Amino acid sequence: MTEMKALLRFSGERKIALADCPIPTPGDHDILVQTNFSLISPGTEFTQAQQSKASLWQKAWQRPDLVALTLKSLTREGLGTTVSKVRNRLDRPMPLGYCAVGRVCAIGQSAQNHFTPGQRVAIAGMGSARHAQWNRVPMNLACPVPDEVPDQSAAFTTLYALALHGLRQGQSAIGDRIAIMGAGLIGQMMAQCAHASGAIADIIEPDHFRRQIARNIGVRTCLAQCKDATSDSYDAVYICAPAHGAHTLIVDAARICRDRGTIICVGDVGISGQRKVLYDKEISIKQVRSYGPGRYDPAYEEMGQDYPLGYVRWTIKRNMQAALELMKDGRLDPAPLITSEIGFEDIADHFAKGPKSDQLATLVRYALSPSPEPNQIKHAVNRATPVGSIKAGLIGTGNYSGSGLLPHLIKQSDVDITACCSRDGISAMAMARKLANTKAVSSPQHIMVDVNINTVIITTRHDSHAKLAASAMAAGKHIWLEKPVAINRGNIDLLRDQVASSPAPIIFMVGHNRRYAPMSARLRDVLPTGPKHFRYRVRVSPLPRDHWLHHPTQGGRTIGEISHFIDLIISLCAAQVSDIDCHWLDRQHGDSIWTLRFADGSVGEISYLHTNRREAKEVLQIDAPGFDAQLIDWHKLTVNGRTVMRKRFGQDKGQKAAINSFARAISTGIADPLMPGIEAEINLMSQILDAAST
Known part of the structure; x- marks a missing residue:
């Protein structure tokens, strides 16, 4: 099952x-x-x-x-x-x-x-x-x-934990007199916890049925309205009722609080009140965040x-x-x-x-159901060969996979998505519902051992990329791997060891789609030979504090993204990279300057910095003797001062062309000249990690 x-x-x-x-x-x-x-x-x-x-x-x-x-x-x-x-x-x-x-x-x-x-x-x-x-x-x-x-x-248990955390926020102790505004489920449980702690709790609730339940659990004073409560009589008031817009709960709670009392917002309460009422008593207002410390902390x-x-x-x-x-x-x-x-x-x-x-x-x-089938780790036989039809399994069904890749994949007549995988199974199920004859699974193993799947597309969190790619290689699958290839030296070694032990030919492509963009192709047509100077200005908006990329296990946002921009410069320069350096301006936030040196004397510079302004995310300036070009946020390309390409609505960063190239390579067994190959991708990521660690 x-x-x-x-x-x-x-x-x-x-x-x-x-x-x-x-x-x-x-x-x-x-x-x-x-x-x-x-x-x-x-x-x-x-x-x-x-x-x-x-x-x-x-x-x-x-x-x-x-x-x-x-x-x-x-x-x-x-x-x-x-x-x-x-x-x-x-x-x-x-x-x-x-x-x-x-x-x-x-x-x-x-x-x-x-x-x-x-x-x-x-x-x-x-x-x-x-x-x-x-x-x-x-x-x-x-x-x-x-x-x-x-x-x-x-x-x-969970709701009692919430009630206990609320009481701790209010610092209510033995003998304290508290009022609980709202006798819904949480309000009733707050009253029980207060009684267990030795505090004296009164309930304020307009509904007769709920007041009666409060009396049944031992609450001695149950009032229908806040105006019935005595002013200046409570050490703390816990608001367990929702309130938005022009409400008076905060003002009412302040009236019945004693001098320097505390108002604790347990329910979904919009905090608004009259300053004078709060100021005269120097009232403290506290907010309860779920069940206690640890909530919303990914660690x-x-x-x-x-x-x-x-x-x-x-x-x-x-x-x-x-x-x-x-x-x-x-x-x-x-x-x-x-x-x-x-x-x-x-x-x-x-x-x-x-x-x-x-x-x-x-x-x-819930009725008793049969136990789920255990996941047994097995590997399919290495058998990736040129095929007419691509049977793909998607591992990772997040926002990028669903909105960035899937719309292009479903337009490929020779690509059949047969399975979607996410750890919780829900997003995989959502993606499978959009497709015909596609199953949803929660373990990558189901895809790795499926002999009917010859291609794996990996768009998971960064710390799992190398491990999943190595498993797919061992299973003989063709691989599309979203960047980054790896986030540490252990990942690099794992991939190199797997490449050495996987003699069967596979198509391996990293999602460095910018090299396939139409504007990139036009640049390659007009760039002069000889040394060039690339200046890539990348400005990114800050991510939310709780975003998974901030977690130390993910390698950081910069390591996750920088290969995109380095890869584009490499594809345009068409020369061997001799050296990559990184200068950290703010290592914690990822602000950095990257320098690339090429065998033909070309130099590339990437400034990767956070911004709070509305400005172009990417600006690439290319200079050479008698030549200059500028690519502005994939909307406009100028060469020697003349606009040669413009996309007024939207951007084309090459996702569609990259997927076309990947599918064609699998169907024919012949890799596109633009595809660097697995060894080159691993070596590039190794250079990036070495530069970042110095």
């Missing part, structure tokens, strides 16, 4: 449905968990459901930041590329759910000392604790469940790196452990908060009915 059911949001189709997708494959720092129960958090998840069903205009109103990026792409890259990007984003389904409990089925290498097969674990995190039959969960987002805690209670969540106990006492996992221990001792009991229980097969209908005021927690029950 390799497929499962998962609840997904299909934004492009404006629906929520149970869909078939591959069972995810755990990485080194992950575990694979078969779900027993998941929990529907009505506030967060019904909001997400409503967003999924919104029209395109409503989505634009909700996310003006994405609209700005779309307009920027339209200006720079043109209508076709922008439409492809938007469609790729809308066509990618998104999972629902973030709190569940289940049993461990498989364990990544780095997680083996922390978990055992069959162990019950509570799991957390959007994208990790989904409403799905199986989940791939990072080791720091999973906690063993004590025998005394039943599955129905353990499913609440913690994805790489399993824990924070030292002496410096960060309460991380996500420690909050989860505390919640489980409190449930074990009976000091936290979620049973009164469960208003319904449904089977997993009915979950889509549950969301279709929409939220109800008399519902808090809904438990989702």
